[in-house]
Amino acid sequence: MHVGLFIPCYIDQFYPNAAIATLKLLQKLGVKVSYPIHQTCCGQPMANSGFEHLTTGCNDLFIKNFAEFDYIVSPSGSCVLHVKEHLHSQEEEEKAVNVRKKVYELTEFLTDVLKVDKLSARFPHKVGVHQSCHGQRGLKMSQMTELVAAPFSKPMQLLQMVQDLELVELSRPDECCGFGGTFCVAEEAISVKMGKDRVADHVNHGAQYITAADMSCLMHMEGILRRQNSQVKVLHIAEILNAEEV
Amino acid sequence: MNSRAEILSRIKENQPELTSLPAELTAPLQYADPVAMFSTVLGNIGGTTVPVSSYEEIQDHIKTHFADQKRIVSTLPELSQVTEAGWEGQDPHSYEDIDIAVIRAHFGVAENAALWVTEELMQQRVIPFICQQLAVVVQRKDIYSNMHEAYGQVADSVYGFGTFIAGPSKTADIEQSLVLGAHGPKNMTVFIMDLN
């Protein structure tokens, strides 16, 4: 099995540790991973702003970089969802379909493809899980509270395998954090208010860390936490699943 | 072209390809004891159930509980001893001062405590809405579990006006705090009659 690692642009530039943890975790689990060095972005920021028609360049590049792998794995539910739903190609639609089928968000790849049932990680802290909307409602990584259906959560299932980690319960387990791509600046007031409320839910329930399978939500919440001089930190789920604190 | 023709032709042009109606819902929720469920739900929405086994019992209830009420009307001849005579067939506005109206329902529904009442059971359409308090008599055997069974009962019956009534008139428009008696009845009593 050969996995192509897809690292969204802002993780590459701002959060290399999340990417490194993803790579190391996959390697630890015996997967052969390569990072196509010429990748840039999936085109989501443009598409969500109404400019999907301008994403052909991004799409073709994405296909070129990733078409050959058995699986494509990324530590970002939101980017994966975008690829799954909107990646097309005028010349090579067959390849696009194929790419759409084999792209996975990291935690769902661990639970559904690798069928991981134990991890060697240890993380002795109280952790709040932010269910990022695109991962949850889009990729169905966890059950949403809107539906009358049996609950499950792939990220939590994995976190429960981490030694000494304590999950905190939230008042609103799956409310959006308000990042929303360009929404975060176009609707600054609402975006920040949503972020503040989300952060408060975690803080009030004693979380020391807020984690998620989407770094963009965390970046937004981190911006708010740091502005509040809070001690609470954000950490991508890959970093916790790969944590070796003793 | 007049608007009717115009609208219809635009619809014809724009409506998608015909899709079929879905199959009916299989096995909607049934309650082991629909009457008990009905009472619980009615309680939750601000009404009260009173189990009775005869019309005398209803009359007694009215006498003891509603003694201070001035104008009590009913569409049930069985209750004529305790209700006003000859009130029917007036201008609907004249019913403004009715304190209690007692009417019959065809049946009730356990899942939502709704009672199905059609025009001929109301005498006048406005009666169950304009009265200060409403009481409804329903047979115990006529309480169904859910709305699918309910519409099975309504079937293709003919009525000028029919309504499901579930509890007293209410509003929560002011800061979501529930207030009973918005415009219509301030409370509702349901006599569940078991004739055995």
Next chain:
Amino acid sequence: MNTGTKDHAGLADIFNEDEARVDWHDETLWFVRAKRDKAAHTLPEWEALRENASKIKDNVLSNLHDYLLQFEAKAQQNGITVHWAADAEEHNQIVHSILKAQGVSRIVKSKSMLTEECHLNEHLQKSGIEVIDTDLGERIVQLAEEPPSHIVLPCIHKKKEEIGELFHEHLGTPKGESDPQFLTAAARVHLREKFLTRKAAITGVNFAIAETGEFVVCTNEGNADMGAHLADVHIACMGIEKIIPKRKHLSVFLRLLARSATGQPITTYSSHFNKPRAGQEMHLILVDNGRTRQLGRADFRNSLKCIRCGACMNTCPVYRRSGGHSYHTAIAGPIGSILAPNLDMKEYADLPFASTLCGSCTNVCPVKINIHEQLYKWRQVIVKEGYADTKKALAMKAMDFTLSSPFLYKTAGKAGRWVIKNAPFMVNNKLNAWYKQRDMPEPPKQSFSEWYKKNNNE
């Protein structure tokens, strides 16, 4: 609604000046969402019901032409006069002409979002006809001279103290009295007098049955019934999409409607109007006002399945924190944002962007409208039609140019990190909207690509 030139973001800014009030608004609506969840969970078949409702509505849209004809014929047989209105203007004229023929100049009206959409009240008032809204929440906003901020809870944005003040001014309640029980009792007395003295009543329509020609009106207060059963003339106004095929389909919709709206198992009254009562005139107006156009838009037509339960608003994290008026259209919230651009794409170009696309709306919707996907699709349409602002358009083109070229991306990255300057949260910044209330991420010493090159030479 006249909001000047402000768009959703601008109006939301104003709403957010009072953070405590935003918290209150958010909590109040979240409470309604929680009641909805509880009610939904009482029915194990909830998801099957939603699916069923959605399929019935699909069928309706695919056969609307015939259903409308069938409905019209039955309704006429039942003694109802049926009118057709191509747009808001014609709808208002029809109402006016019916009232004029009767010589009526004072009427009562129960809740109808369609009449809000058509601005019926303004129209009638200009012609000297007094309209009293009889739904308590609508009466409150009417006294305040504001539009409703929510389709089910019209004055959810108002605090009881403000309502007390309004009632003191208009209904003469004691100053400082703000107890909901007391205020509701005062409104009851005030409105009862209206019901008893007005000769014509307007109601909305929740469902109209093609098979029987009857229409169903749902209220909790009983105000539609009080109005209709006391008036000599009853005018019911409905959008053409309110048709359902058969009477028995009401079982599905009535199970879903109130549970989704307020968490009640059913509204207090679900009234089926089949024939006028003896001596009464009953009119029904079928209104298009852009609906046939929406029906022709394959990506957006199923917005017409909406049963106006308001669940998508209660669950929307943006709506809860921006208030209904920030949508500057009769129907606020997620559903309003996919309906409004059909009415006026330029005026409402901002609304599909007033969302994080979180998808909660789609999943509470009792008729399974893919609301958040339609928001995404409207964005594409609005940009292509040229309604996106030009700065944004240029920035996006530059972004695509760089992101499609790994070389440019990496060099730009070196020259001060391309993403820092161009990431979506940095481009198009009005004086850097990110930084106003949020810290920037700290740029690490090296990017992942740089690390990878050093550490992982395969």
